[in-house]
Amino acid sequence: MAYLQEEHQILRTSLRKFLEKEAYPYYDEWxxxxxxxxDFWRKMGSNGFLCPYVDEKYGGMNADFGYSVVLIEELEKVGSSLIGVSNHNDIxxxxxxxxxTEEQKLKWLPGCLSGDLITAIAMTEPGSGSDLANIKTTAVKVRDHYIINGEKTFITNGIQSDLILVACKTDPKVNDHKGISLILVERDAVGFKRGKKLDKVGLHSQDTAELIFEDAKVPVSNLLGEEGKGFYYLMEKLQQERLVVAIAAQVAAEKMLELTIKYTKERTAFGKPISKFQNTQFKIAEMATEIEIGRNFINNLVxxxxxxxxxxxxxxxAKWWNTEMAKRVASQCMQLFGGYGYMEEYEIARRYRDIPVAAIYAGTNEIMKLINAKKMEL
Structure with a gap:
């Protein structure tokens, strides 16, 4: 991996030591x-593991995306629920x-780096997910405030977030993406409240919630960028968001294979380790090949x-292929664990529950195929 230099490896070593002390022992409890x-967020911040790419004047390190890759990978090795930290850091x-603006950065970036401010992005609504241009949440300017009305759902970090980037229509008369703006809503905004914390199949310790805006009052100074440019800002940043998801899926697949190889060498049947059976060897060889292909693709993209x-x-x-590959690996690995793979005490069960949503969030895999078809001028 040419993009990883000595300083990236130093970061990985210190991050691993930190996670071995502060995350691995508590993850099941979370x-x-x-x-x-x-408290974990603040410890991440005090150790310099939040948003390292931010300029030094706001408390960052001016680091390249290679630092983010190391963070995404090591957090995913602990467990997929830590995607909420990557969501904050890199999305x-x-x-x-x-x-x-300079004023906005000075106000919020230091807290984002220290872990005192947890962020979320609110795009998805009960009636619109992939169809972003069709969002119904409105923000009407009244003197020096926006009045926001609408609902958002499936919001990562929804319960704990202190600063939420909300996609809304500032020009309701425009029926397409041109009327969309991005507005930063703080946790104590009048008229803003959390809905229920959503009970998910997997990613149990990653909080996901509904957000409700009922005449929520937000200063016009909280507008991010220009009015009506929100959709373009989203399009510019979605490349990185989808890359983050693909990297995490790749690491999850690598981790599942590692767990399965270890298990098949230890588990015996008919007088020998099940790793000695041809079917086991074929399945593991097939998965290892797909994972190697995925890793090379990811490295090239990074x-x-x-x-x-x-x-x-x-x-x-990559967002489509790597997440589908990770789902295939999860299924095959659980099968090789046999009945034990279905027991919650084995990590493979959690991994099996956690991975399917990677094919849904950050744009469904069907949307990824549509993007590719469009890029191929079909």
Missing amino acids: EKNRMIPR VVPYLNTFG ENHINKREIVKQVSM
């Missing part, structure tokens, strides 16, 4: 409690970092992304 404690805060190349088509391919 899953039972259905929440990652805020939400980049909007503020790129499009925010390098191109760091070099600021336009790789929307390739990232859409």
Whole structure:
């Protein structure tokens, strides 16, 4: 991996030590409690593991995306519910970092880096997910405030978030994407409340929620960038969001294979380890090949992304292919664990529950195929 230099490996070593002390021993407890404690976020911040790419003047390190890759990978190795941290680091805060005014950056970025501010992005609504241009949440300007009305759902970090980037229609008369703007809503905004914390099949400790805006009052100074440009900002940043999902899926597949190889070497049947059976060997060899293909594809994309190349088509391919590959690996690995794979005490059961949603969020895999078809001028 040419994009990983000595400083990236130093980060990986210190991050692993941190996670071995602060995450691995508590992860099962977090899953039972259905929440990652805020204290963990603050510890991540105090150790420099939040948003390292941000400029030094706001508390960051001016680091490249390679640092983000190391963070995504090591967090995923602990468990997929930590995707909420990657969502904050590499999906939400980049909007503020790129499009925010100096005043907005000074106000919020230091808290985003310290872990005192947890962020979320609110695009999906009960009636519109992939069809982003059809969102119904409105923001009407009344003197020096926006009045926001609408509902959002499936919002990552929805319960704990202190700063939420809300996609809304500031020009309701426009029926397509041109009327969309991005507005930053703070946790104590009048008229903003959380709906229920959603009970998911997997990702149990990653909080996901409904958000409700009933005449929510937000200062016009909380507009991110220009009015009506929200859709374009989203399109610009979705390349990285989908790459983050593809990287996490790749690491999940690698972790599941590692667990399964270890198990098949230890588990005996008919007087020998099940790793000695031809069927087991064939299945593992097939999975290892797909995972190797996925890893090479991801490494190539990360390098191109760091070099600021336009790789929307390739990232859409990776988001689709790598997440589907990880789902196949989860199914095959659980089968090789036999009955034990269905027991919650085995990590493979959690991994099997956690991976399917990767094919749904950040744009469904069907949408990824449509993007590719469009890029191929079909």
